[in-house]
Amino acid sequence: MMELIGIPPQALFGQLMLGLINGSFYAMLSLGLAVIFGLLNVINFAHGAQYMLGAFVAWMLLNWLGIPYWGALVIAPILVAATGLVIERVFLRRLHDLDHLYGLLLTFGLALIFEGVMRSQFGAAGMPYGNPLPGGVNLGFMYLPWYRGWIIVASLAICLATWFVIERTKLGAYLRAATERPEIVQSFGIDVPRMITLTYAFGVGLAALAGVLAAPAYQVSPNMGSNLIIVVFAVVVIGGMGSIMGAIVTGFGLGVIEGLTKVFYPEASNTVIFVIMALVLMVRPAGLFGAAK
Amino acid sequence: MPETLLKVSDLHGWYGESHILHGMNFEVRKGELVTLLGRNGAGKTTTLKAIMGLLRQRKGSVAFDGTETISMAPHKIARLGVALCPEERGIFSALTVRENLHLPPVLREGGMTEAEIDTLFPRLKERWGNSGAKLSGGEQQMLAIARILRTGATLVLLDEPTEGLAPVIVQQIRDALLELKRRGLTVLLVEQNFRFASTVADRHYVVEHGQVVDHMTSDEIAANTERLEAFLGV
Ligand SMILES: Nc1ncnc2c1ncn2[C@@H]1O[C@H](COP(=O)(O)OP(=O)(O)OP(=O)(O)O)[C@@H](O)[C@H]1O
Numbered sequence: 386m387m388e389l390i391g392i393p394p395q396a397l398f399g400q401l402m403l404g405l406i407n408g409s410f411y412a413m414l415s416l417g418l419a420v421i422f423g424l425l426n427v428i429n430f431a432h433g434a435q436y437m438l439g440a441f442v443a444w445m446l447l448n449w450l451g452i453p454y455w456g457a458l459v460i461a462p463i464l465v466a467a468t469g470l471v472i473e474r475v476f477l478r479r480l481h482d483l484d485h486l487y488g489l490l491l492t493f494g495l496a497l498i499f500e501g502v503m504r505s506q507f508g509a510a511g512m513p514y515g516n517p518l519p520g521g522v523n524l525g526f527m528y529l530p531w532y533r534g535w536i537i538v539a540s541l542a543i544c545l546a547t548w549f550v551i552e553r554t555k556l557g558a559y560l561r562a563a564t565e566r567p568e569i570v571q572s573f574g575i576d577v578p579r580m581i582t583l584t585y586a587f588g589v590g591l592a593a594l595a596g597v598l599a600a601p602a603y604q605v606s607p608n609m610g611s612n613l614i615i616v617v618f619a620v621v622v623i624g625g626m627g628s629i630m631g632a633i634v635t636g637f638g639l640g641v642i643e644g645l646t647k648v649f650y651p652e653a654s655n656t657v658i659f660v661i662m663a664l665v666l667m668v669r670p671a672g673l674f675g676a677a678k
Numbered sequence: 679m680p681e682t683l684l685k686v687s688d689l690h691g692w693y694g695e696s697h698i699l700h701g702m703n704f705e706v707r708k709g710e711l712v713t714l715l716g717r718n719g720a721g722k723t724t725t726l727k728a729i730m731g732l733l734r735q736r737k738g739s740v741a742f743d744g745t746e747t748i749s750m751a752p753h754k755i756a757r758l759g760v761a762l763c764p765e766e767r768g769i770f771s772a773l774t775v776r777e778n779l780h781l782p783p784v785l786r787e788g789g790m791t792e793a794e795i796d797t798l799f800p801r802l803k804e805r806w807g808n809s810g811a812k813l814s815g816g817e818q819q820m821l822a823i824a825r826i827l828r829t830g831a832t833l834v835l836l837d838e839p840t841e842g843l844a845p846v847i848v849q850q851i852r853d854a855l856l857e858l859k860r861r862g863l864t865v866l867l868v869e870q871n872f873r874f875a876s877t878v879a880d881r882h883y884v885v886e887h888g889q890v891v892d893h894m895t896s897d898e899i900a901a902n903t904e905r906l907e908a909f910l911g912v
């Protein structure tokens with residue numbers, strides 16, 4: 386087959402797809418971070434650890450209880466979201482009136498605890514999780530493994546559904562309004578404290594869901610989240626905290642840019658996102674889609 | 679005489695360390711329009727926030743329709759039928775005019791229908807799809823009043839609705855207030871402009887340093903103009 390700009394199409398499309406897959410995880414995680422930050426004013430540093438917990442819970446469900454992937458896809462996010470419920474009620478609520486920094490420190494501490502516990506129980510090496518969708522299809526210009534296709538489709542669906550609920554429904558209108566002026570929304574008779582708890586749990590559940598999706602694609606390991614979350618924070622800075630669609634577009638877009646960099650200039654592939662972050666911070670400190678607060 | 683709807687007794691309020699309300703005492707009867715007059719910083723807004731439950735540090739008694747609300751959360755107080763129209767209007771810029779209007783859930787029967795709101799504030803309808811941020815000050819005030827009228831609240835707390843508005847718009851707000859009164863709503867209105875207040879309200883409480891220091895009916899305002907001017911520093 387023809388070569389494009391001196392690159393074999395298999396390699397180009399292969400990297401493009403890996404980029405889209407990474408972008409799927411960037412998008413799902415930055416979406417949750419943005420929703421949590423919007424309503425709680427908390428930079429949820431535990432987000433990566435909660436993604437990791439999602440993968441571990443899926444692994445435990447499979448190996449200890451025999452619950453397969455498709456069951457874990459539903460159960461694991463609910464279980465991890467329940468821990469989010471407790472974290473918000475017990476800890477974050479008390480920090481609500483304080484500076485951002487306290488929430489960040491608390492969730493950073495929680496992340497260290499979650500990772501430490503998992504490392505001591507399961508070791509640092511990482512454990513495999515069987516692929517629930519083996520095989521694939523040859524598209525002519527590239528080979529598409531089913532599971533990779535599923536990750537992209539599932540995360541797109543999750544992101545768009547979240548966007549729809551937030552931007553187009555009554556529930557989402559409460560959320561957007563409470564992000565701006567929580568006390569006014571509460572004075573309308575809406576139980577804003579409960580909404581805050583549920584929103585945190587939702588964001589955490591979203592991270593866990595991404596973790597379950599990631600389990601068959603990567604190793605299930607205690608540091609899988611901390612490796613990813615640094616890049617996700619850069620994605621959030623680039624996209625800006627203000628916009629849901631912004632988080633989705635930036636997540637997928639940066640995944641693709643990173644993938645293409647691997648093809649054309651592999652030396653820069655680990656740093657390209659941080660270079661973009663630095664440039665964006667200079668030109669638009671509030672991020673590409675963020676409104677200056 | 680109609681029965682008391684709101685009774686505030688020995689209400690104290692704090693922001694952190696600063697003690698702002700020093701034992702407020704007043705009451706509003708069903709169907710009345712009562713104002714709190716007082717100069718800047720007297721504690722009028724703080725009083726409304728305390729009644730709505732938004733001022734967390736508060737003590738004393740606020741009885742609404744016989745129910746003690748001093749330790750209730752704001753959303754519970756709202757569900758009893760209390761609504762607040764805040765000083766800054768509180769229109770959400772992330773929402774359209776329509777979404778803003780429909781945001782507060784209808785909590786009880788007797789709220790205005792959309793058609794009635796359109797008749798009361800025809801200007802709003804023309805700006806239905808705009809972002810809340812694009813409204814003029816007067817339109818924002820109308821929207822802020824309109825959206826709580828849908829909910830069926832029986833006590834409406836209005837914080838300086840005419841502040842910074844042109845005379846024509848003030849006229850429209852006045853008409854709206856009279857319409858609320860005609861419909862039997864009870865209104866607690868915060869105002870600095872007592873001349874405006876005397877044209878809509880039944881009675882007035884003068885607030886100074888977080889206490890009620892005087893009380894008069896609208897008929898008595900004319901006779902007390904000088905004293906009021908001294909109180910309000912106008
Ligand atoms: N969030 C706050 N934190 C600390 N102090 C506050 C806060 N809000 C108001 N105050 C103080 O409380 C006092 C009463 O304020 P309040 O807003 O109730 O006055 P007001 O009568 O409504 O005045 P205005 O006519 O200017 O609206 C003022 O001294 C003000 O500085």
Ligand SMILES: [Mg+2]
Nearest residue numbers: 722723724765
């Ligand atoms: Mg005020």
